[in-house]
Amino acid sequence: MFRQSLKRCAHLRVATAAPLLARQNLSLLTSTTRSSRPTLQTTTIKLSNLFVRWHSETAEASASEQPIEDVAPSHPTRFDELPALGVHPNLVKSITHGMGYEALSDVQSKTIVPALNGTDLVAQAKTGTGKTLGFLVPVLQRMLQEDPSLGTRNARYNARADDIRGIVLSPTRELAEQIAAEAEKLVAGTGLVVQRAVGGTQKSRMLEKTRRQGCHLLVATPGRLNDLLEDPRSGIRAPNLAAIVLDEADRMLDVGFRGELEEIVNKLPDVREKPRQTLLFSATIPKDVIQLARQWVRADNFDFIQTISQGDTPTHEKVQQHIVPCRSWGNVLPALFEVIGKEVESAQQPGAMPFKAMVFLPSVALVDLVSETYHDGFRSTCGVPALMIHSKLSQAQRSKASDKFRTMKSGILFSSDVTARGMDFPNVSHVIQVGAPPDREQYIHRLGRTGRQDKTGQGWLILSEVDIPICRSELRGLPIVPNREIESAAAELATDPAERLQIVNTTMDVLKGVPKSSLGAAYMSLFARVNRSNAQDRVNELREWFVDGMGLEGTPRMASNLAQKLGLGKVTGLNFGNDDFGSGNRDGDRRRSGSRFGRDDDRSFGGRDSHRSRDPFASLSSESRGGGDRAYKSYRGDRGDRGDRSYRGDRGDRGDRGDRKRDRYQETSF
Numbered sequence: 324m325f326r327q328s329l330k331r332c333a334h335l336r337v338a339t340a341a342p343l344l345a346r347q348n349l350s351l352l353t354s355t356t357r358s359s360r361p362t363l364q365t366t367t368i369k370l371s372n373l374f375v376r377w378h379s380e381t382a383e384a385s386a387s388e389q390p391i392e393d394v395a396p397s398h399p400t401r402f403d404e405l406p407a408l409g410v411h412p413n414l415v416k417s418i419t420h421g422m423g424y425e426a427l428s429d430v431q432s433k434t435i436v437p438a439l440n441g442t443d444l445v446a447q448a449k450t451g452t453g454k455t456l457g458f459l460v461p462v463l464q465r466m467l468q469e470d471p472s473l474g475t476r477n478a479r480y481n482a483r484a485d486d487i488r489g490i491v492l493s494p495t496r497e498l499a500e501q502i503a504a505e506a507e508k509l510v511a512g513t514g515l516v517v518q519r520a521v522g523g524t525q526k527s528r529m530l531e532k533t534r535r536q537g538c539h540l541l542v543a544t545p546g547r548l549n550d551l552l553e554d555p556r557s558g559i560r561a562p563n564l565a566a567i568v569l570d571e572a573d574r575m576l577d578v579g580f581r582g583e584l585e586e587i588v589n590k591l592p593d594v595r596e597k598p599r600q601t602l603l604f605s606a607t608i609p610k611d612v613i614q615l616a617r618q619w620v621r622a623d624n625f626d627f628i629q630t631i632s633q634g635d636t637p638t639h640e641k642v643q644q645h646i647v648p649c650r651s652w653g654n655v656l657p658a659l660f661e662v663i664g665k666e667v668e669s670a671q672q673p674g675a676m677p678f679k680a681m682v683f684l685p686s687v688a689l690v691d692l693v694s695e696t697y698h699d700g701f702r703s704t705c706g707v708p709a710l711m712i713h714s715k716l717s718q719a720q721r722s723k724a725s726d727k728f729r730t731m732k733s734g735i736l737f738s739s740d741v742t743a744r745g746m747d748f749p750n751v752s753h754v755i756q757v758g759a760p761p762d763r764e765q766y767i768h769r770l771g772r773t774g775r776q777d778k779t780g781q782g783w784l785i786l787s788e789v790d791i792p793i794c795r796s797e798l799r800g801l802p803i804v805p806n807r808e809i810e811s812a813a814a815e816l817a818t819d820p821a822e823r824l825q826i827v828n829t830t831m832d833v834l835k836g837v838p839k840s841s842l843g844a845a846y847m848s849l850f851a852r853v854n855r856s857n858a859q860d861r862v863n864e865l866r867e868w869f870v871d872g873m874g875l876e877g878t879p880r881m882a883s884n885l886a887q888k889l890g891l892g893k894v895t896g897l898n899f900g901n902d903d904f905g906s907g908n909r910d911g912d913r914r915r916s917g918s919r920f921g922r923d924d925d926r927s928f929g930g931r932d933s934h935r936s937r938d939p940f941a942s943l944s945s946e947s948r949g950g951g952d953r954a955y956k957s958y959r960g961d962r963g964d965r966g967d968r969s970y971r972g973d974r975g976d977r978g979d980r981g982d983r984k985r986d987r988y989q990e991t992s993f
């Protein structure tokens with residue numbers, strides 16, 4: 324009884340004194356709770372630093388404030404507990420009334436308090452578990468804390484384009500749009516203004532809107548942000564920048580974005596003059612990325628929040644994972660259409676989820692080809708509408724496809740990796756991956772488009788035998804179960820069409836009818852991930868697909884210098900010569916350059932000077948889950964909004980496979 328009333332008193336006291344109290348005491352609360360009540364899943368790295376913080380800040384906190392710990396939990400479980408932590412009621416109202424959420428997810432519960440306190444975070448949590456709110460809430464709240472006048476809507480009239488206080492960076496345009504939409508819902512009752520800066524949209528229109536409305540939080544893709552910051556006439560400035568978030572942090576720190584990030588950082592205020600918080604969030608944080616993260620966070624003020632417990636897989640148990648091994652590449656597309664047909668049928672059973680599938684393909688060319696084949700050969704019998712999305716479409720086409728798929732009850736989205744990360748399409752029942760995924764992380768992110776929040780889902784991986792060894796190694800330990808019920812996966816192609824499976828015939832007939840340039844581009848793109856050990860097998864199986872499967876005279880001609888470039892110099896059976904399919908270089912040149920660790924520049928997020936001799940990252944890498952060391956860093960699919968692509972990346976980057984053997988993942992079951 325006494326304890327209850329003490330709680331009530333403290334509650335009132337904290338609510339009225341917030342946000343000041345919250346700022347002063349959050350370190351105390353987090354530190355105290357962590358040291359006295361360690362949780363199984365949260366990893367706190369810098370115990371010594373916590374100890375220091377605990378001592379200095381507890382000294383300032385009076386003894387009478389101790390009961391606050393009882394009411395302002397370091398791991399809140401309900402959003403209505405957030406005001407006690409100093410979170411503005413208008414922000415909380417948007418969540419509880421506007422979005423209708425009551426309980427915090429695990430990652431939100433564990434990240435919001437330290438992030439509110441200004442601590443830099445590296446946070447890993449499974450896909451679809453609410454990481455977006457996990458970083459948006461503290462970033463927005465800290466803006467309100469710094470300038471309480473922004474708490475009411477009227478403050479919007481004073482917002483300026485040169486007053487950006489927070490930046491969220493995302494690897495793809497669609498994800499940036501999605502994050503901005505979520506942020507707009509959150510700030511609905513406040514004076515905070517959110518703007519988006521994404522490639523493929525009219526820069527002038529964005530600038531006009533931002534000058535008119537102002538901006539506190541900018542959600543951007545790196546290319547467009549860089550462009551805006553380097554344009555002296557844009558008026559986009561961030562002298563008060565207090566936070567930067569890298570969503571899909573492992574992807575953002577990948578070589579493809581690193582140069583651009585460095586350029587951005589160089590145009591932002593010097594952290595020595597204007598300190599800022601950095602939040603890195605992702606469902607996958609491979610060990611090599613942890614090494615990169617050290618340049619981004621303040622070594623003396625960061626936490627690694629790990630919500631995936633040791634021994635757990637980074638995928639969801641509620642998502643069944645099947646693999647369909649196909650005898651050859653020519654069997655892969657018929658197997659895909661057979662899986663779709665069967666699953667559409669199962670979805671018609673009473674109580675089943677409507678069939679809503681995302682089909683990920685290894686290249687833009689294959690997205691085009693498969694989408695066309697589905698429409699010409701299977702759409703009418705399946706009865707399920709389909710859309711496609713990839714980076715070679717205009718932004719208007721991409722947005723249209725994405726918006727439409729979002730609202731579809733049942734449908735298929737044939738996609739490149741532009742939608743692999745972060746996209747929150749509701750009620751996706753199936754994720755079907757065709758061909759070897761670029762790496763373990765991308766497999767996990769693609770799979771994570773289904774089974775979000777409390778939903779269930781199914782994952783299918785359809786592979787040619789040639790790709791099995793690489794996948795077996797990369798997907799080690801994931802609960803993927805072989806499925807041998809797909810007849811077309813095993814069908815011989817060199818059989819009289821009268822004897823072949825109907826689904827194989829239909830696929831081959833339609834493929835034969837598509838423009839030769841599409842076939843040629845798809846053919847070239849399938850050399851993206853070959854290596855010395857499987858190049859010959861790939862050439863052979865593609866030849867079988869073209870000749871035995873489609874009845875064509877041969878495979879597309881390939882210029883010998885391209886074959887050399889692709890490492891195919893020693894294989895036999897290639898058709899050398901000038902491109903006779905008009906395939907061009909559809910997927911472009913994706914070779915990437917740049918140092919793995921970027922520039923050693925003091926301006927980049929604290930720089931090296933801030934690193935203490937005690938290395939808090941050393942223990943961090945042992946806490947990352949599901950990544951392992953990435954053996955295959957070169958990627959040539961359509962992974963995001965990058966410019967150059969090639970059929971092959973840098974083969975030198977294939978890494979140390981010895982390390983991979985040492986990780987804890989058991990053997991895969993396929």
Ligand SMILES: Nc1ncnc2c1ncn2[C@@H]1O[C@H](COP(=O)(O)OP(=O)(O)OP(=O)(O)O)[C@@H](O)[C@H]1O
Pocket residue numbers: 424425426427428431448449450451452453454455456605606744745746747771772775776
């Ligand atoms: N506390 C909550 N209660 C209920 N739903 C929530 C909550 N937090 C977030 N959501 C919803 O859950 C869905 C997934 O959230 P979100 O997209 O942030 O996940 P994520 O962890 O970032 O996923 P990914 O790793 O794929 O990027 C969204 O529809 C979001 O609005």
